[in-house]
Amino acid sequence: MVKEKKIPSGFIYFFGAFGGILFGYDIGVMTGALPFLQQDWGLQNSAGIIGWITSSVMFGAIFGGALAGQLSDRLGRRKMILISALIFVIGSVLSGIAPHDGQYYLIGVRILLGLAVGAASALVPAYMSEMAPARLRGRLSGINQTMIVSGMLLSYIVDFLLKNLPEALAWRLMLGLAAVPALILFLGVLRLPESPRFLIKSDKLDEARKVLGYLRSKKEEIDSEIAQIQETAKEEKNANQKASWGALLSGKYRYLVFAGVGVAAFQQFQGANAIFYYIPLIVEKATGHAARSALMWPIIQGIILVAGSLVFLVIADKFKRRTLLTLGGTIMGLSFILPAILNFFIPNASPMMIVAFLCIYVAFYSFTWAPLTWVIVGEIFPLAIRGRASGLASSFNWIGSFLVGLLFPIMTASMSQQAVFAIFGVICILGVLFIRTRVPETRGHTLEEIEAIGERAAN
Numbered sequence: 001m002v003k004e005k006k007i008p009s010g011f012i013y014f015f016g017a018f019g020g021i022l023f024g025y026d027i028g029v030m031t032g033a034l035p036f037l038q039q040d041w042g043l044q045n046s047a048g049i050i051g052w053i054t055s056s057v058m059f060g061a062i063f064g065g066a067l068a069g070q071l072s073d074r075l076g077r078r079k080m081i082l083i084s085a086l087i088f089v090i091g092s093v094l095s096g097i098a099p100h101d102g103q104y105y106l107i108g109v110r111i112l113l114g115l116a117v118g119a120a121s122a123l124v125p126a127y128m129s130e131m132a133p134a135r136l137r138g139r140l141s142g143i144n145q146t147m148i149v150s151g152m153l154l155s156y157i158v159d160f161l162l163k164n165l166p167e168a169l170a171w172r173l174m175l176g177l178a179a180v181p182a183l184i185l186f187l188g189v190l191r192l193p194e195s196p197r198f199l200i201k202s203d204k205l206d207e208a209r210k211v212l213g214y215l216r217s218k219k220e221e222i223d224s225e226i227a228q229i230q231e232t233a234k235e236e237k238n239a240n241q242k243a244s245w246g247a248l249l250s251g252k253y254r255y256l257v258f259a260g261v262g263v264a265a266f267q268q269f270q271g272a273n274a275i276f277y278y279i280p281l282i283v284e285k286a287t288g289h290a291a292r293s294a295l296m297w298p299i300i301q302g303i304i305l306v307a308g309s310l311v312f313l314v315i316a317d318k319f320k321r322r323t324l325l326t327l328g329g330t331i332m333g334l335s336f337i338l339p340a341i342l343n344f345f346i347p348n349a350s351p352m353m354i355v356a357f358l359c360i361y362v363a364f365y366s367f368t369w370a371p372l373t374w375v376i377v378g379e380i381f382p383l384a385i386r387g388r389a390s391g392l393a394s395s396f397n398w399i400g401s402f403l404v405g406l407l408f409p410i411m412t413a414s415m416s417q418q419a420v421f422a423i424f425g426v427i428c429i430l431g432v433l434f435i436r437t438r439v440p441e442t443r444g445h446t447l448e449e450i451e452a453i454g455e456r457a458a459n
Helices: 009-017 019-041 047-075 077-096 103-131 134-161 167-176 179-189 196-201 205-215 219-235 237-242 245-249 251-269 272-287 296-315 321-345 353-367 369-380 383-414 417-438 447-458
Strands: none
Touching: 009 103, 009 134, 009 179, 009 205, 019 047, 019 077, 019 103, 019 134, 019 167, 019 179, 019 272, 019 296, 047 077, 047 103, 047 272, 047 383, 077 103, 077 167, 077 179, 103 134, 103 196, 103 369, 103 383, 134 167, 134 296, 134 369, 196 205, 196 219, 205 219, 219 447, 245 251, 245 383, 251 272, 251 369, 251 383, 251 417, 251 447, 272 296, 272 353, 272 383, 272 417, 296 353, 296 369, 321 353, 321 369, 321 417, 353 369, 353 417, 369 383, 369 447, 383 417, 383 447
């Protein structure tokens, strides 16, 4: 009898988080493609169309996150990640062959692509949190953020390398090349196992034990974890059958759902993606130089993001989640508010001052709110509602991202950039207040212990 080949844990964790590469590439690629698309289609004075083309991916992601959350509870995390990868491939190719002046075609295709982006944002954190042991969950879930920002940096580098091509060809290649990592993801996920928690929920105990054998070093640890998951699943079997959208607001779950969804929403309404989507146009408005000549700035932002995500991997399980979110949100808020204050008192200050403060914002965002949002979304929801609650959190996250992407060019057309970023700064401070008053600490707790925290808060 041929012994079954064991799947290395590193392979599982790597490809489990690889969806983040696509997520990052697709939200980052338009940063560099937009200046070329504007010139090719003559959209320089069309703030509304620019906003819709940029934010259409996020609009689709609103629905992709919610839909994937529901379907993953029925079909499994792995199968839904495979479907998402296929949609990525199709959407990327269709984006690259958009007809000239096909604004509405491109918006429609990017909404389709957004379904896959939203699915990845909901599925990857849930999959990683269910595979990782509690003591490493923050660090391993943080790999998702490293993948996302690496995908963004990859898209910025591709944009920079293609910037000397003819306009019509440059932006098409930038968008179409997303099909390459999507294909890699599909091939990698074909070898991935299903989440052990999903397998136990589906009464596939032997398969769950086999998967945990890939990931846990001791038999006692495997037995203990299976027993704990089984006990939780048994208690929640009836709740599972009744787990409607209304159940998310029931007394038993409301506290944790509100906390997780609130963190996900604040992450986007704080305005980070205004920087990531529009940094060349921000530099153009600040300096007067053409946006297509400012494509080194996205790379600088991408390097800061990747460095910050690596810092997070080191500190993820050494500091409390709430402490890091409080630190990050405070500095982020000040980085947005101070340029407006300084510009009021020193009107002739260097226009690049705002870009310098944006770099400070990105640095602190990169190792606090960026990764920790998805760590908390993966940790905080009880098993009975995790699929739907994760999808809801992802959808609220993408609603914020969509509105920021859509409204930022419209807002900066009617007021100064400093004023727009000051508004985001106030939202950052409100996010800190939310963390301090409404979000429980989750570091070091098992998923079952976190559920107990929510139940005590409801009583």
